[in-house]
Amino acid sequence: MSLNRRKFSVATGLLSLAPVLRAQEPYPARPITLVVPFSAGSVVDQQARVIARVLGARLGQPFVIDNKVGVSGSIGAEFVSRAPPDGYTLLLGTQGTQGTNSALYKTIRYDPVKDFVAVHGLSGNANVLVVNPRLGIGSVAELVELARKNPGKLNFGSGGNGTSGHLCLELLQTRTGTRFTHVPYKASSAALIDLVSGNVDAMFDFVQTSAPHIRNGKLRALAVTRGQRMPMLPEVPTMAEAGFAGVESLSWGGLFAPAKTPDHIVKRLSAEASETLRTQEVRSSLDSVGSFIIDMPHAEFQNYVGREAVKWTEVLRAGGVTLE
Structure with a gap:
């Protein structure tokens, strides 16, 4: 075998080994x-x-x-x-x-x-189902019953179409056969303000933003959407504990x-x-x-x-x- 042919053979062999060598490269080897x-x-x-x-x-x-x-x-x-x-x-x-x-x-x-x-x-992150106290209800079951008797008459705020609050509402309606009127806002903070003032009846909101209003009595918490209670609101039941195990969302x-x-x-x-x-x-x-x-x-x-x-x-x- 000529010297040139040997060089070609060695070079070809090294090239064929390149994918194997890369595969064996310790991970990660770069950012x-x-x-x-x-x-x-x-x-x-x-x-x-x-x-x-x-x-x-x-x-x-x-x-x-x-x-x-x-x-x-x-x-x-x-x-x-x-x-x-x-x-x-x-x-x-x-x-x-x-x-x-x-x-x-x-x-x-x-x-x-x-x-x-x-x-x-x-x-x-988990949501909490909150209502304006003027509704006079204290449980998810009471909210669902009120909605069934008044289909489409209760307003449900959210931070906008496709947001977590809206998704939780759709999940609630699907699992319970109820129908609320969805009122999408440009931000959940705007929806929360209108809920506190009574312009909407209920909403799903992140626990951390609703908690202050729950503690001062401006909102009433019915249940959280996590599978276990939230440390920030230990007294509030989960959806499963409230009797609605299918309405869980994170x-x-x-x-x-x-x-x-x-x-x-x-x-x-x-x-x-x-x-x-x-x-x-x-x-x-x-x-x-x-x-x-x-x-x-x-x-x-x-x-x-x-x-x-x-x-x-x-x-x-x-x-x-x-x-x-």
Whole structure:
């Protein structure tokens, strides 16, 4: 064999080994991009930055935050769904991007379940069902009964179409066969003001923003949408305790990777994310905005996201709810 032919053979052999060598490269070997599909400074963005900073320190590589905003988070989610499945482009996905947007919008171009690996559940927020005291009711059962006797006559405020408060209302109506008049506002704070003043009758609102009005008697809390009671309102029952187990909803966030991301990368990220959530820095950050830790490992989170997508598709289609 000539010298040139030997050189060619060796070079060809090295090239054929390149994919194997890359596959065996320790993960992570370079910075990781975390796509946050909401604007910089938003609650989701703030939480993402704290988690990314601690998680990056544990992994030995920094996270680069990339805010890709639009269509309730769907622009960023679509971008990640088409990224290489190598663990270097991840998504901070939410109940919206992975649970409801595909049913709400006709223009969504990704599958929230098939196009992603649900790596780890991170955090959540719960709503509380609150009413104006002038209604004279003190339980979910009484509200449902009043609505059945007066279909469409009770006004239900929310922070806008497709928001968590609106989604909870649709879930309540679907599960109980009731019909309220939905009054969407430009912000939940505006809806809350009108609820306190008596211009609307009820709404689902985040626990942390309604709690002060509940304590001073301006609002009456009927139940929280989490599966367990909230420390901020320990006296308020869950929906299940109130007799409506099917009306449970969380605004959750978690870590997602493109489909076909190698299993060893997913397991590493999930394990480190769990340890990250145990740190005081992350716990304090979540507590400051009224969020709580979910800490749901990969397999459990994957199943949870699948159930969420099915649930919200059924609820929104039953209510005929779509957005442009």
